[in-house]
Amino acid sequence: MMLRLTRNTYQHGWIETRPSKKQDLVFVYRWRERKSDGGYTKRSEVIGPVSMLKTEANAWRAIEHRKLDVNSDHPQGQAVTIGMLVSRYLETELPELRHSTANGYRSYLNHQIKPRWGDYPISKVKPFAVEQWLKGLDLASRTRGHLHNLMRVLWNCAMRWELTEIGENPMKLVRVRGTSKRQREPMVLSVAQFRPLLKALDEPFRTMVILDLATGLRCSELFALKWCDVLWDDLTLLVRRGIVTGVVSDVKTKYSNAGIPLDPALAEVLLNWRRKTRFKNPEDWVFASPFVAGKLPWYPWGVERRHIIPAGIRCGIGRIGWHSFRHTFRTLLDETGAPMKVQQELMRHADIRDGDERLRQSHGRKQTQGARQSRPPRIAFEGGLMPLSAP
Numbered sequence: 198m199m200l201r202l203t204r205n206t207y208q209h210g211w212i213e214t215r216p217s218k219k220q221d222l223v224f225v226y227r228w229r230e231r232k233s234d235g236g237y238t239k240r241s242e243v244i245g246p247v248s249m250l251k252t253e254a255n256a257w258r259a260i261e262h263r264k265l266d267v268n269s270d271h272p273q274g275q276a277v278t279i280g281m282l283v284s285r286y287l288e289t290e291l292p293e294l295r296h297s298t299a300n301g302y303r304s305y306l307n308h309q310i311k312p313r314w315g316d317y318p319i320s321k322v323k324p325f326a327v328e329q330w331l332k333g334l335d336l337a338s339r340t341r342g343h344l345h346n347l348m349r350v351l352w353n354c355a356m357r358w359e360l361t362e363i364g365e366n367p368m369k370l371v372r373v374r375g376t377s378k379r380q381r382e383p384m385v386l387s388v389a390q391f392r393p394l395l396k397a398l399d400e401p402f403r404t405m406v407i408l409d410l411a412t413g414l415r416c417s418e419l420f421a422l423k424w425c426d427v428l429w430d431d432l433t434l435l436v437r438r439g440i441v442t443g444v445v446s447d448v449k450t451k452y453s454n455a456g457i458p459l460d461p462a463l464a465e466v467l468l469n470w471r472r473k474t475r476f477k478n479p480e481d482w483v484f485a486s487p488f489v490a491g492k493l494p495w496y497p498w499g500v501e502r503r504h505i506i507p508a509g510i511r512c513g514i515g516r517i518g519w520h521s522f523r524h525t526f527r528t529l530l531d532e533t534g535a536p537m538k539v540q541q542e543l544m545r546h547a548d549i550r551d552g553d554e555r556l557r558q559s560h561g562r563k564q565t566q567g568a569r570q571s572r573p574p575r576i577a578f579e580g581g582l583m584p585l586s587a588p
Contacts, residue, residue: 212244212256220246224256277360279322280315282351290354297417297441305347309334319352319361324370331373342376383524386410390514397508401484402500404470406522411463413526416497416519417441418448425479427467432459443493 210228217223224244229237244256261281283306291299313330314322327348331341349368355361386394391410395403409419417439426435434457439448459467471477476485485491501518509517 212253212260214247217243217246220248222247224250224253226256226260277319277355278315279317279319279351280311282319282355282360283311283315285358286351286354296444296446297439300442301343302347305344309344310347310351319355324367327368328371328373331371338373338375342373345371345373345376384515384517384521385528386514386517386521386525390512393512394508394514394517397512398504400473401470401495402504402508404466405484405495405500406505407466408463409519409522410526411460412457413523413530415439415523416501419519420482420484420494420497421445422483423479424471424477424481424483427459427464427483428456429464429468432461432464433457434459440494443496 210226213225213227214222215225223246225241226244227239227241230240231237242260244250244260250256250259261278261284287303287306291302294302327345331345334341334344336344345368348371349366352361352366352368356363356366395406398406405419408414409416412419412434414436418436421438421440422434422436426437427433428435436448436457438445440446467483470483474481474485475487476482476491481491482494484494486493486495497519505518506516509515
């Protein structure tokens with residue numbers, strides 16, 4: 198019996214053009230797929246229209262990462278470049294991430310990592326060269342830390358996909374200093390500053406600011422609230438989703454997906470806003486935008502830019518934003534002497550070390566009573582008392 202010999206080398210495949218009913222002429226990537234009986238069958242995949250890609254060289258660049266899948270049984274037959282690794286990561290891993298995280302990673306990969314390292318084989322990228330590159334970037338320390346972390350993620354994927362030898366991740370050797378430090382600390386508002394700020398804001402922006410300062414919600418969580426999330430009888434606010442650039446997704450961490458007890462004064466503020474808004478059905482957004490007929494909430498950065506920042510400047514406070522309110526909430530919790538575990542629960546951090554430098558310095562793992570057993574500190578404002586926390 199004769200044995201049929203098959204190729205055991207790295208397969209590049211080939212590109213050809215063919216007519217298409219929808220897109221006229223298209224580039225097509227073709228390759229041979231090995232079968233269990235020793236033979237092979239021809240496979241093909243449409244790359245895109247010739248009118249958009251223009252040249253075969255552009256078509257090869259668009260399909261380069263597919264060669265990794267085609268040669269899954271012989272992945273190291275050709276030097277795999279960082280560009281190929283990035284393209285595969287964008288296609289297979291990025292869709293599994295939260296929308297906001299995916300947007301950030303996509304920007305880092307396409308604008309920083311791929312332009313600098315895309316043509317380098319994985320084996321030629323050394324830790325010291327990456328460290329020097331990161332050190333020379335004119336970016337914030339935290340951004341350089343994010344790039345470093347993403348490089349480690351890429352190497353983990355390369356090892357999992359068997360595109361490089363499995364072992365210690367070389368990107369762990371890269372040092373990036375000061376990644377936990379802010380270039381500029383968010384402003385902390387005092388009670389004296391908070392009162393004139395409220396007077397300078399119209400509705401619904403006034404209610405937005407009150408709710409944000411009283412709960413410490415992330416702005417993505419604040420604007421994703423619906424009226425069905427407010428349990429009036431139980432005086433509880435459910436945080437069940439986030440919204441970023443109009444895309445609704447899960448909350449940032451499992452600790453974010455928690456109910457926040459509402460102080461009666463805060464519930465009254467919300468109830469007054471519900472009486473005024475046109476969008477008051479259970480599935481309506483609490484802060485529905487009238488410009489899109491309530492189908493989406495207000496855009497947080499637009500509100501910050503057009504209303505909150507100008508109001509802060511008019512009051513003599515300066516430039517403030519959503520993170521100023523969350524940071525103020527955390528700072529006031531610290532001033533009340535709230536234990537670290539309580540602060541973690543109220544801020545809905547996954548790790549007690551998350552947050553600003555003072556929280557990390559006072560890091561402790563001792564178990565304490567739950568947030569519901571602490572009384573919320575309160576400040577007075579025109580119209581009643583406002584809780585600074587909602588434990």
